[in-house]
Amino acid sequence: SATHGLMLTLTPHDELDTTVWFLISSTMWTDPEVLQKEYTKRITDIFEEDRVIVLSQRPELLPLDLQAELHLKSDRVAIAYRTWLKQLGLKFGTA
Numbered sequence: 001s002a003t004h005g006l007m008l009t010l011t012p013h014d015e016l017d018t019t020v021w022f023l024i025s026s027t028m029w030t031d032p033e034v035l036q037k038e039y040t041k042r043i044t045d046i047f048e049e050d051r052v053i054v055l056s057q058r059p060e061l062l063p064l065d066l067q068a069e070l071h072l073k074s075d076r077v078a079i080a081y082r083t084w085l086k087q088l089g090l091k092f093g094t095a
Helices: 032-056 073-087
Strands: 004-012 018-026
Touching: 018 032
Parallel strands: none
Antiparallel strands: 004 018
């Protein structure tokens, strides 16, 4: 059976712009051109779906004041992330 891997790294440029880099590996395709062709369109389509959702979110900047919102148990990871951003001294985050 095939094994696939995908690693994403992010390079923030400012409050609103970030470059996403991805590294793909697969045992199914040994030709890099085929691998790029097979994955690039899929990943681009997924990122485009996500981009549309992210650009529609309000507020655009993620408030770090956790008291400003009602939270559910399912928000634990997001709360931990926002708490970490606040500990880093940031005034806002992005979702």
